[in-house]
Amino acid sequence: EPEVTQTPSHQVTQMGQEVILRCVPISNHLYFYWYRQILGQKVEFLVSFYNNEISEKSEIFDDQFSVERPDGSNFTLKIRSTKLEDSAMYFCASSVATSGGFQETQYFGPGTRLLVL
């Protein structure tokens, strides 16, 4: 069964450093997403991406964050100048499509656990 993959599984970084989290979505999927989950809290939407551009983003997704699809398979989340509060599990997800207001199932990768010291 096809699945979303993410690398690295764990990332430890110093405050102020830049990190890039990588994802390989399911191959025939067209929509890509990033979510985060701070320990003990709910999963929160960050951004959705379609046709090489951001289609929706949350208030969390400020100028510190950027996304890119550098080639035909990878989807990346860059966090510039990391802060302590960026420590969280970051999940990538992908879906086939959306149709009007209906959301097709989003499939999640195993996550990258980011720890900012």
Next chain:
Amino acid sequence: RKEVEQDPGPFNVPEGATVAFNCTYSNSASQSFFWYRQDCRKEPKLLMSVYSSGNEDGRFTAQLNRASQYISLLIRDSKLSDSATYLCVVNGGAQKLVFGQGTRLTINP
């Protein structure tokens, strides 16, 4: 009001019991509804989509009441492997999923 609100839990039930989870959502424009399960420190995994007419998948039954903006999940004949956190999820926009806090379920032998 929270966008998606769930029973706080935790639920501790014996193996074989029936357990029910409830969820309410605030956005009346939402059109897609899901239950995901999440094991400790793992990714959310789709358990089932929820349709207006209600739907069943083996031991799991989901119901949707649009008028009350209420979603439910029933698990019959619970197994030890059902122990997880159950997430009520609603679409909050064209592409965004909004998650509830989750309800932790522990099935005891």
